[in-house]
Amino acid sequence: MGVVQTKEARPAVPRGGGPWRRLFSREGPTAVVLLLPSLIVVFGIIIYPLLKTLYTSFFAVDSAFPGHYPFVGLGNYAHVLRTGEFWDAVGHTAYFTVLTTFLEVFFGLLIGLLLNTDLKGRWLFRSIVILPWALPTIVNGAMWRWIFNADYGALNALLTQLHIISHYKAWLGDPWTALNMVAVADIWKNTPLAAFFILAALQTIPGDLYEAARVDGAGRLRSFFSITLPLLMPTIVIILVLRTMEAFKVFDIIYVMTGGGPANGTETVAYYTYVEAFSNQLFGEGAALAYIIAIFILFFAIIYMRMLQRGEVEY
Amino acid sequence: MRDSLGYRVFIHAAAVVVAVAVLAPFAWLLISSIAAPADLLSRPLHWIPAHPSLSRYENVLFNPQNGSAATFRAGMRNSAIVAASSVAISLGVGIFGAYAFAQLRFRFRRAILLLFLSTYMLPPIALVISLYLTMARLHLLDTRLGLILVYCSFITPFVLWIMSGYFQSIPKELEDAARIDGCTRIGALFRVILPLARSGILATALFGFLLAWDEFLYALIFTSSLNSKTIPVAIAEFTGRHTVNFGMQATGGILASLPPLAIAFVFQRYLVGGLASGAVKG
Numbered sequence: 238m239g240v241v242q243t244k245e246a247r248p249a250v251p252r253g254g255g256p257w258r259r260l261f262s263r264e265g266p267t268a269v270v271l272l273l274p275s276l277i278v279v280f281g282i283i284i285y286p287l288l289k290t291l292y293t294s295f296f297a298v299d300s301a302f303p304g305h306y307p308f309v310g311l312g313n314y315a316h317v318l319r320t321g322e323f324w325d326a327v328g329h330t331a332y333f334t335v336l337t338t339f340l341e342v343f344f345g346l347l348i349g350l351l352l353n354t355d356l357k358g359r360w361l362f363r364s365i366v367i368l369p370w371a372l373p374t375i376v377n378g379a380m381w382r383w384i385f386n387a388d389y390g391a392l393n394a395l396l397t398q399l400h401i402i403s404h405y406k407a408w409l410g411d412p413w414t415a416l417n418m419v420a421v422a423d424i425w426k427n428t429p430l431a432a433f434f435i436l437a438a439l440q441t442i443p444g445d446l447y448e449a450a451r452v453d454g455a456g457r458l459r460s461f462f463s464i465t466l467p468l469l470m471p472t473i474v475i476i477l478v479l480r481t482m483e484a485f486k487v488f489d490i491i492y493v494m495t496g497g498g499p500a501n502g503t504e505t506v507a508y509y510t511y512v513e514a515f516s517n518q519l520f521g522e523g524a525a526l527a528y529i530i531a532i533f534i535l536f537f538a539i540i541y542m543r544m545l546q547r548g549e550v551e552y
Numbered sequence: 553m554r555d556s557l558g559y560r561v562f563i564h565a566a567a568v569v570v571a572v573a574v575l576a577p578f579a580w581l582l583i584s585s586i587a588a589p590a591d592l593l594s595r596p597l598h599w600i601p602a603h604p605s606l607s608r609y610e611n612v613l614f615n616p617q618n619g620s621a622a623t624f625r626a627g628m629r630n631s632a633i634v635a636a637s638s639v640a641i642s643l644g645v646g647i648f649g650a651y652a653f654a655q656l657r658f659r660f661r662r663a664i665l666l667l668f669l670s671t672y673m674l675p676p677i678a679l680v681i682s683l684y685l686t687m688a689r690l691h692l693l694d695t696r697l698g699l700i701l702v703y704c705s706f707i708t709p710f711v712l713w714i715m716s717g718y719f720q721s722i723p724k725e726l727e728d729a730a731r732i733d734g735c736t737r738i739g740a741l742f743r744v745i746l747p748l749a750r751s752g753i754l755a756t757a758l759f760g761f762l763l764a765w766d767e768f769l770y771a772l773i774f775t776s777s778l779n780s781k782t783i784p785v786a787i788a789e790f791t792g793r794h795t796v797n798f799g800m801q802a803t804g805g806i807l808a809s810l811p812p813l814a815i816a817f818v819f820q821r822y823l824v825g826g827l828a829s830g831a832v833k834g
Contacts, residue, residue: 275648366570376809
């Protein structure tokens with residue numbers, strides 16, 4: 238069993254050959270008409286701004302000198318890449334991405350397995366687990382900011398009442414702790430999605446595989462590592478790639494929980510870009526930063542799409 | 553298959569632990585919205601409010617005098633209008649494109665499909681600077697129309713992606729039968745395919761609505777007044793300015809969460825199943 242097919246029955250579309258081939262050439266004009274509206278949208282509000290951003294990134298567009306935008310070539314990129322604050326932001330983003338992605342997949346796996354058991358009140362449990370996913374990101378951030386509040390926060394109150402800590406701590410007051418606390422809020426919100434992806438994959442695994450393993454004398458743990466985990470691998474890889482892309486562009490939760498602080502300790506690349514472009518009004522430099530992020534994310538997007546195209550993952 | 557008692561106790565205990573971890577922060581948000589300010593600011597903290605009251609909800613929903621309540625109300629209204637309009641436009645253009653990808657064969661089909669997919673994954677920060685400069689020139693900043701157009705930049709590719717997968721699952725024979733009976737291709741699309749795809753269209757619309765309702769970066773940058781400020785922006789501003797008035801913020805947060813929570817609760821199976829299969833199978 239070297240290769241796992243992840244696709245289910247999906248016929249309907251003839252792929253080359255057969256009696257349909259003659260028709261294909263006649264479908265071109267219809268396709269153009271049907272696609273035109275979406276192509277207009279995509280070119281007007283995605284491709285055009287994207288190219289415009291590239292153009293802007295080659296000029297020193299700075300509100301301090303209105304009307305005068307000298308061409309600086311790759312100067313903005315060079316400047317960004319020499320800035321310490323940028324590399325700090327890269328470090329925070331990398332740490333945040335690895336930590337949240339890993340823990341979201343880990344907890345998602347545990348919760349997904351739990352959702353797949355014959356739990357009493359499974360419907361209720363499922364409805365509870367999905368709640369954080371539906372909570373708007375900004376509400377989630379505002380809620381955790383209040384929970385972590387140094388003076389009135391629920392976390393401090395709980396930990397002191399349980400005698401785990403004796404003094405209230407400023408959870409968002411220290412750069413390192415704050416970054417981890419933002420990660421907690423992100424993990425709380427995004428684990429459900431991972432769990433439901435895992436659940437969807439678990440439900441496609443045929444039960445007789447486990448029967449056979451049982452007959453061969455395999456225990457629960459053994460079946461998990463020899464059957465479940467390998468069959469989940471394609472889904473886990475997809476979640477990892479999707480979550481990495483999401484975490485790399487994290488902005489909202491940082492904005493509302495810490496505003497990048499304290500001491501820029503929670504500033505991510507997307508947040509740093511926002512500050513440079515919109516607070517410091519350095520649009521040229523912001524555009525260069527935006528391109529650096531876009532290129533990084535598109536790299537992951539290509540990996541993802543290649544996996545989708547193959548429709549199977551070898552391991 | 554019989555499970556041992558120990559195993560059954562273990563999975564139920566684990567489920568309770570997970571449920572508590574999920575519900576506790578949320579419960580605190582709910583309690584904060586109905587507790588008196590003194591309870592929220594007490595030490596040791598009063599977990600159960602002595603005099604719960606819905607007065608903040610009344611304030612947010614009906615009080616014409618209160619400034620922050622008015623901001624929340626305007627935010628909800630703007631969010632609803634912007635999300636519904638951008639979903640309607642995106643469905644209007646996206647459904648036909650999705651159908652073309654799913655059922656027609658034409659040159660560059662694969663390339664165009666990949667183009668759409670990759671634009672969906674583009675980070676908003678990559679577009680926001682030039683969109684800002686363009687919208688400033690077109691006087692579309694701080695208008696709902698501007699925001700609606702911008703939101704189509706991520707909802708349209710989403711519609712194309714999900715709906716083309718959905719159309720592929722509709723048996724081709726049904727369309728063939730309609731065409732043998734004399735329908736044109738477009739006629740068959742309207743009379744046969746779209747009615748069959750109703751539930752897929754509804755799921756896509758609801759998802760698109762959730763995406764728009766949650767969007768923050770564009771709204772933060774393009775809106776500045778009650779004209780167009782959406783609810784996430786209203787809540788973020790309130791959080792920055794009045795950290796101590798958490799009761800009011802919690803109330804706004806709960807109200808902002810009601811539409812997405814209701815959608816998730818009613819359509820959970822359907823939504824997450826669709827998203828998971830879409831993401832894993834493409």
